[in-house]
Amino acid sequence: MIEFKDIERYYDAGAVKSYVLRYASARIGEGEFVSIMGPSGAGKSTLLHILGMLDEPTAGEYWFLGEPVHKFNERRRTELYQQYIGFVFQAYHLIDDLTVYENLETPLLYKKVPSAERKSRIADLLDRFNMVAKKDLFPSQLSGGQQQLVGVARALIGRPKLILADEPTGNLQSPQAREIMDIFRQLNRDEGVTIIQVTHSDTNARYGSRILHLLDGKVERDEKI
Amino acid sequence: MLKTNLLIALRSLWKNKAITAINIVGLSLGMACFSLLMLHVNDEFSFDRFHVNKERIYRVYRHILPYNGKEASSDPYLPMPLGPAMQADFPDVLNYVRLCDWGEQYVRSARLLAKPRVLYADARFLTVLAFPLLYGDPQTALSDPNSVVLTEQAALDYFGEQNPTGKTLEIKVADVFEPFVVSGVVRNPPPNSSIRFDFLASFERHAASKYGKRGVNNWNRSAYFTLVELKPGSGLASDSARLQQFYNKYHPGETEEARSAGQWAGAGDPTNYRLQALTDWHTQPEIGGGAVAPVNPKYGWILLGLGGLVLLIACINFTTLSIGRSAGRAREVGVRKVIGARRGQLAAQFLTESLLLSGISMLLAFVLAKTFLPALNELTDKQLRFDFQLYPELGWMLTGLTLLTGLLAGIYPALVQSGFRPLEALRSKIRLSGSGLFTKSLVTFQFVLSVGLIACTLIMLRQLHFLQQKNPGFNKENVLIVDASDADTRRIYPLFKAALAANPAVEGVGASELSLGADAGWSRSGFEYEGQHKEVFEYFIDPDYMTVLNMDLLSGRPFDYAVSADTTQSVIINEAMMHDFGWTPASAPGQVLKGYSESGKKDPVVIGVVRDFNFLSLHKEVKPMMFHMFNGYQPYQFFVRLRPGDLSEGIAAIEKNWLAIEPDLPFRYHFLDDNLARFYKTEARWSTITGYAGGLAVMLAALGLFGLAALAAQKRTKEIGIRKVLGASVAGITRLLAGDFLRLVLLAIVLATPVAWYLMQLWLADFAYRIEISWWTFAVAGLMAIAIAFLTVSFQSIRAALADPVRSLRSE
Ligand SMILES: Nc1ncnc2c1ncn2[C@@H]1O[C@H](COP(=O)(O)OP(=O)(O)O)[C@@H](O)[C@H]1O
Numbered sequence A: 001m002i003e004f005k006d007i008e009r010y011y012d013a014g015a016v017k018s019y020v021l022r023y024a025s026a027r028i029g030e031g032e033f034v035s036i037m038g039p040s041g042a043g044k045s046t047l048l049h050i051l052g053m054l055d056e057p058t059a060g061e062y063w064f065l066g067e068p069v070h071k072f073n074e075r076r077r078t079e080l081y082q083q084y085i086g087f088v089f090q091a092y093h094l095i096d097d098l099t100v101y102e103n104l105e106t107p108l109l110y111k112k113v114p115s116a117e118r119k120s121r122i123a124d125l126l127d128r129f130n131m132v133a134k135k136d137l138f139p140s141q142l143s144g145g146q147q148q149l150v151g152v153a154r155a156l157i158g159r160p161k162l163i164l165a166d167e168p169t170g171n172l173q174s175p176q177a178r179e180i181m182d183i184f185r186q187l188n189r190d191e192g193v194t195i196i197q198v199t200h201s202d203t204n205a206r207y208g209s210r211i212l213h214l215l216d217g218k219v220e221r222d223e224k225i
Numbered sequence B: 001m002l003k004t005n006l007l008i009a010l011r012s013l014w015k016n017k018a019i020t021a022i023n024i025v026g027l028s029l030g031m032a033c034f035s036l037l038m039l040h041v042n043d044e045f046s047f048d049r050f051h052v053n054k055e056r057i058y059r060v061y062r063h064i065l066p067y068n069g070k071e072a073s074s075d076p077y078l079p080m081p082l083g084p085a086m087q088a089d090f091p092d093v094l095n096y097v098r099l100c101d102w103g104e105q106y107v108r109s110a111r112l113l114a115k116p117r118v119l120y121a122d123a124r125f126l127t128v129l130a131f132p133l134l135y136g137d138p139q140t141a142l143s144d145p146n147s148v149v150l151t152e153q154a155a156l157d158y159f160g161e162q163n164p165t166g167k168t169l170e171i172k173v174a175d176v177f178e179p180f181v182v183s184g185v186v187r188n189p190p191p192n193s194s195i196r197f198d199f200l201a202s203f204e205r206h207a208a209s210k211y212g213k214r215g216v217n218n219w220n221r222s223a224y225f226t227l228v229e230l231k232p233g234s235g236l237a238s239d240s241a242r243l244q245q246f247y248n249k250y251h252p253g254e255t256e257e258a259r260s261a262g263q264w265a266g267a268g269d270p271t272n273y274r275l276q277a278l279t280d281w282h283t284q285p286e287i288g289g290g291a292v293a294p295v296n297p298k299y300g301w302i303l304l305g306l307g308g309l310v311l312l313i314a315c316i317n318f319t320t321l322s323i324g325r326s327a328g329r330a331r332e333v334g335v336r337k338v339i340g341a342r343r344g345q346l347a348a349q350f351l352t353e354s355l356l357l358s359g360i361s362m363l364l365a366f367v368l369a370k371t372f373l374p375a376l377n378e379l380t381d382k383q384l385r386f387d388f389q390l391y392p393e394l395g396w397m398l399t400g401l402t403l404l405t406g407l408l409a410g411i412y413p414a415l416v417q418s419g420f421r422p423l424e425a426l427r428s429k430i431r432l433s434g435s436g437l438f439t440k441s442l443v444t445f446q447f448v449l450s451v452g453l454i455a456c457t458l459i460m461l462r463q464l465h466f467l468q469q470k471n472p473g474f475n476k477e478n479v480l481i482v483d484a485s486d487a488d489t490r491r492i493y494p495l496f497k498a499a500l501a502a503n504p505a506v507e508g509v510g511a512s513e514l515s516l517g518a519d520a521g522w523s524r525s526g527f528e529y530e531g532q533h534k535e536v537f538e539y540f541i542d543p544d545y546m547t548v549l550n551m552d553l554l555s556g557r558p559f560d561y562a563v564s565a566d567t568t569q570s571v572i573i574n575e576a577m578m579h580d581f582g583w584t585p586a587s588a589p590g591q592v593l594k595g596y597s598e599s600g601k602k603d604p605v606v607i608g609v610v611r612d613f614n615f616l617s618l619h620k621e622v623k624p625m626m627f628h629m630f631n632g633y634q635p636y637q638f639f640v641r642l643r644p645g646d647l648s649e650g651i652a653a654i655e656k657n658w659l660a661i662e663p664d665l666p667f668r669y670h671f672l673d674d675n676l677a678r679f680y681k682t683e684a685r686w687s688t689i690t691g692y693a694g695g696l697a698v699m700l701a702a703l704g705l706f707g708l709a710a711l712a713a714q715k716r717t718k719e720i721g722i723r724k725v726l727g728a729s730v731a732g733i734t735r736l737l738a739g740d741f742l743r744l745v746l747l748a749i750v751l752a753t754p755v756a757w758y759l760m761q762l763w764l765a766d767f768a769y770r771i772e773i774s775w776w777t778f779a780v781a782g783l784m785a786i787a788i789a790f791l792t793v794s795f796q797s798i799r800a801a802l803a804d805p806v807r808s809l810r811s812e
């Protein structure tokens, strides 16, 4: 499903280039559940953003479902992204001014999904995550775990083939973290959704089937579990 | 999507109430101002467009090329036989309608005696033009020479609610009341009609009257408007060759005469008939004529431009305030992009917000505009209404204005904010680089406009003051001009004069054929003096006129009742004429004006020279002029000098004298100084409009600054807290925050000065007598702007400086 070769990403730090990723390569098949681990500042988030098409590599190739993303313009990347990818953030990144329901609805509006279908999809997810009673609350009225549930639900609402999660449980206590990870596992097993998560926790990583260890801008070790 | 966007917009507006309030106040003021000016300008441009066949109806006028030392000129007053001749000679002319606007005439019924406007028109007037009848038959209503058609209003005034058809009333024609029979009632002409009337009478009736008879079959007596209706598709309007042929047929030999007299050396002919589209009547002042003064469309555009600038200032407030707080909304933009929003969708969301705001503001603006409409009407002498039936285009204009305002205000922030890169936006890394400069440029621009408009207003007011103060060469104070033009003045003037001599309020009485000041009219003669063409203005007066007005005689003697030759042979000339003829005060008396021959006078003799006085407006230099003593002309205007003191008593006394002598006619008068002030009515109007625009501009700019200063203080709360903890004073912090903005205002003053200077030089160039623009005008305008800016900014800054530092630091 995903193949990236010799991905490079640097930032201009004054006169010198500061490399975050250099010669990073890997292949990830459809239906895998992969964790990316590595020390802080190793470039995990950067890699995830590149895979999620929110950022561009300065060099290297990125193939997604057989398509050369590195050659695409922003418009085509947004199309691919809208169709196949859902993102989950450590800081949840919900829209404060919108209710739970509206937060879930917004991605569908951008995709121009018809109203009836929007309603049924949102109702399904709310039901599944036991959030029906909370649908008219604003994010500030929810606990962190509940907010991240909404974050995951929002990532799922577009029925993506790939979920990218950047330390999704980094701000959560373990029971809540477990709930999120259980959802990921279930998605992966029952619905065949490919999941790539960044995590610091071995426990979380063990939910997956494979760990990419990132060091010095490279995939230093590819560990199967 | 739209629904959601509206909901989001509403929530966002509600959440930032202070900023929203600033924006709504600003936008609604700007839009109200623009709507009012738009209503006014639209009215000017809508004139005569209600005629159904407007694209086929033309007014004929005579055009004379530059010729014999005179500028090109146009004249819509034409000979009586022109219309019939055009219909006979041109197959394209379907109909002609001649109009004789006799102005206000005495008309009486059993119920009322008043002075409405009577228009004599050919019978086809009612079928060619769109003046629908309520009663009567448009085909025949004006066929009978004794018939008269009233407007609804006139019918109500003269006959009450009943249908007046068949009733009679009397119109004063050449000093005698003559009976007319009402044959119809016509709807009141709309206010945007150049053709105005209260009564319509038959043109035939006029042609049969004492004055009209002289015009019948006379190509040399030009007193009538002629409208022609052309066949569809006719090219006559632009076919000057055919019109020239026609002109030469009815004015034979004119070109040859001019050529042999050495006055015309051009290839073709100097004079021709031309056709003016009916819809251009109101916007071509160079042709002129008619009851409503035509306007130069340039001024319409200037007005709209002025309104547009004020609106722009309000829009800029929205723009700068949105940019100012866009960093705060960056995270939202980032999230939306990450969940799949395209740039266009985000831009649409932001534009929905600005459009919603402009929509709300429009509602308020409409209320404001309606509130201020009476003030505008008073200023412009109109009775405008927001009347969607009279101006059907108003609906889409106001909608367009709302959309345009929303787009103009919102487009830049929408583009900037929707262009944030999602990752940076999520990390709150947006540091609007460059937009700081952009915001500063916009604020500077707002103040350039404000300072410029205020400076222009000050200069205009100073010039107006100067015009009012300038000594016109006679004493204009305390002089009453009694309008006796309807009376038999030869009979009543001596009686009136004798009566006033016994009136203690009156110092003296003189008389003139023409009044003095705006709308007084003028007469001018041209003659050949020693082989040179001379143009001289002429005034017919009695010997007391110059004394009453305290005019100075430089040499020679005044007119004298005792010298009988003074009425037939003598003239008094002014300095300008003396210079024009190459004489001196000493040499002028005794000179003979050889070649002058007008109104029974031939080769008159100069008996005196009067010091130059401004009988024309101060736009013009004093031109050569001479006084005649009455012989054939009548003393229509009585100049009465009152003793200083309570003028109202004097006026009451004079009115009594008047009514004792002429009980049938109302006592009508003006003050001389008012008459002179009316010369500058247009200028006074413009200075008022510029003043309002300037005041509004400053207010809006200050409002924007108020918001920006609040945002700046908010952003720097922490910095201010730290500075205070470190011991900075309130004054120091205020200076820190206010300094930024005041520098912009100073820059604006520097930029506005040369522009305003240049524009005002252009404006002043229209006056022969004018002030010098002085630097302090700009200093005053600048100080005003600085003071206002300082007040608004320091209010916010002091508030920020006074805030409890510990609290602001802890909340970070
Ligand atoms: N916009 C940026 N400009 C400069 N340096 C950046 C930027 N974003 C990330 N970095 C740097 O790139 C490195 C890797 O960042 P990141 O991918 O977030 O690491 P990780 O997620 O593994 O902790 C860090 O050292 C960070 O400072």
Ligand SMILES: [Mg+2]
Pocket (backbone or CB within 6 Å): A044, A045, A046
């Ligand atoms: Mg990271």
